[in-house]
Amino acid sequence: MTIDTHGDAILDHASAPGADAAHHGYITDKDKYLNRLKRIEGQARGIHKMVEDEKYCIDILTQISALTSALEAVAVGLLDDHLRHCVVDAARLGGAEADAKITEATQAIARLVR
Amino acid sequence: MTIDTHGDAILDHASAPGADAAHHGYITDKDKYLNRLKRIEGQARGIHKMVEDEKYCIDILTQISALTSALEAVAVGLLDDHLRHCVVDAARLGGAEADAKITEATQAIARLVR
Amino acid sequence: MTIDTHGDAILDHASAPGADAAHHGYITDKDKYLNRLKRIEGQARGIHKMVEDEKYCIDILTQISALTSALEAVAVGLLDDHLRHCVVDAARLGGAEADAKITEATQAIARLVR
Amino acid sequence: MTIDTHGDAILDHASAPGADAAHHGYITDKDKYLNRLKRIEGQARGIHKMVEDEKYCIDILTQISALTSALEAVAVGLLDDHLRHCVVDAARLGGAEADAKITEATQAIARLVR
Numbered sequence: 302m303t304i305d306t307h308g309d310a311i312l313d314h315a316s317a318p319g320a321d322a323a324h325h326g327y328i329t330d331k332d333k334y335l336n337r338l339k340r341i342e343g344q345a346r347g348i349h350k351m352v353e354d355e356k357y358c359i360d361i362l363t364q365i366s367a368l369t370s371a372l373e374a375v376a377v378g379l380l381d382d383h384l385r386h387c388v389v390d391a392a393r394l395g396g397a398e399a400d401a402k403i404t405e406a407t408q409a410i411a412r413l414v415r
Numbered sequence: 416m417t418i419d420t421h422g423d424a425i426l427d428h429a430s431a432p433g434a435d436a437a438h439h440g441y442i443t444d445k446d447k448y449l450n451r452l453k454r455i456e457g458q459a460r461g462i463h464k465m466v467e468d469e470k471y472c473i474d475i476l477t478q479i480s481a482l483t484s485a486l487e488a489v490a491v492g493l494l495d496d497h498l499r500h501c502v503v504d505a506a507r508l509g510g511a512e513a514d515a516k517i518t519e520a521t522q523a524i525a526r527l528v529r
Numbered sequence: 530m531t532i533d534t535h536g537d538a539i540l541d542h543a544s545a546p547g548a549d550a551a552h553h554g555y556i557t558d559k560d561k562y563l564n565r566l567k568r569i570e571g572q573a574r575g576i577h578k579m580v581e582d583e584k585y586c587i588d589i590l591t592q593i594s595a596l597t598s599a600l601e602a603v604a605v606g607l608l609d610d611h612l613r614h615c616v617v618d619a620a621r622l623g624g625a626e627a628d629a630k631i632t633e634a635t636q637a638i639a640r641l642v643r
Numbered sequence: 644m645t646i647d648t649h650g651d652a653i654l655d656h657a658s659a660p661g662a663d664a665a666h667h668g669y670i671t672d673k674d675k676y677l678n679r680l681k682r683i684e685g686q687a688r689g690i691h692k693m694v695e696d697e698k699y700c701i702d703i704l705t706q707i708s709a710l711t712s713a714l715e716a717v718a719v720g721l722l723d724d725h726l727r728h729c730v731v732d733a734a735r736l737g738g739a740e741a742d743a744k745i746t747e748a749t750q751a752i753a754r755l756v757r
Contacts, residue, residue, distance in 0.1 A: 328697060328700075331694065331695075334694045335694060335695060338687065338694060341691075342684065342687040342688055345680065345683050345684040345687045348680055348717075349677065349680040349681065349683075349684060352673065352676045352677060352680060353673075355670060358722075358724065358725040359725065359747055359748070359751050361721055362721060362722060362751045363751065365714055365718045366718075366751075368714060369714050369715070369755075372707050372710060372711050372714075373528050373529065373711070375707065376707045376708075377524060377525045377528060379700050379704060379707075380521065380524060380704060381517065381518075382700065383700040383701065384498070384502070384517045384521065385514070385517050388506070389506040389513060392503040392506035392507060393506060393509075395507075400499070403495065403498045403499050403503070404495075405701055406498060407491060407494065407495040407498065409701050409704045409705065409708075410494060410524055410528075411491045412705065413524075413528045413707075413708055414487050414490065414491060414524075414527045415487065442580065445583070449577065449580060452573065452576055452577040452580060455573050455577075456574055459569050459570040460570055462569075462603075463563065463566040463567065463569075466556065466562045466563060467563060469556060472556075472608075472610065472611040472615065473611065473633055473634070475607055476608060476611075476637040476640070476641065477637065479600055479603065479607075479641075480604075480640040482600060483600050483601070483604075483641075486593050486600075487597070489576075489593065490593045493586050493589055493590060494586075496586065497586040497587065497590075501586065519587055520587070523590040523594075526590070526591065526594040527593075527594055527597075529757045601756050601757065604756065605749060605752060605756060608749065609745065609749040612726070612745045612748060612749065613742070613745050616730070617734040617741060617745070620734035621735060621737075623735075627731060631726045631727050631731070632723075634726060635719060635722065635726065638755075638756075639719045641752075642719060642755045642756055
């Protein structure tokens, strides 16, 4: 699927491995997230270095915007996985459990939207 | 439920009427949304008036922030209703329909999160 | 100038009239803002109508995202005008006044960024 | 100063050292930013670990929201420093240079606001 946000949201569901799902097992493509988060760590380190070297403020702000976008793309991807697995499972069970899952998801969305 | 966002998110599910659900019937408390949106229209009109009267820029920006927050609260509330009804219904049916509903919801969330 | 945000930010400074600046006189092209805010009022009214008619939730969310973007573009435009006039004037005077103006602008930016 | 955003924006100007300003010299309290960015790197690493350990999705999303807020606070702080130094200096010189600095700042703000 495509997402009309900046950054490339991690929303492919084709390659779900199934096997490596240990604890919660909701993450469709764990390696993709791990690579993405490695890169995010690198971006954070780069911003630290930019401040240390007193790079031009506007260039640092550009990098912060890029990092924020990358984080939002990861968040949207994880949320998609969460809806697709945990929430759908709860919905099938129905009742208070389903309600609680939706409420929890909505609160997470509200925090992201702010 | 409570939501740790600014504004008071419209997320009460107690008063779901059921009866007034005409077209899509997903909106838990339509009157609450309508009142909220009436107020939002008034806020937009007020900002127009502030620019017309050349009020102090920072005060106009404060009102724009308040209006944006009010809109986000409505969006989160509608999304909650959507997950609670359309998505849960689709989840129970399962298959491609459920997948498509989640994808659609995630795309809407991505637009809100940006 | 162009701004790499969604929507068309109101950031043209060519047409500053000068004459119609009454109270604060910082708004470069007042008519452009007024037209833009009229359209925003119409968008708010349209969203109210969509809820009234119980249009599909996702379509309402799309309109809310569009309205939020339009508001953000107005806010960025007003902030640009504010920096360009009030803050620059204060900077020339210097001292505590300049400091206070920057602090005030930063607080407005923080509210917009969230 | 206080900022009504989440997180504690780095906006104190009391402790400006002056001495450690090498390249652009605009950063009021470099050590504070460096400490803050070190913590941000740690948060990014923590999120990577959470995905690796397949922690509960909603908990990961909460950490991503916290990291995004921390980044926004750094961005607002840097922007404040930038306005206070580079933009104010340019404003005093006036002319095309001042205009260009404001345009550049506004574009950075637009990217942060989105």
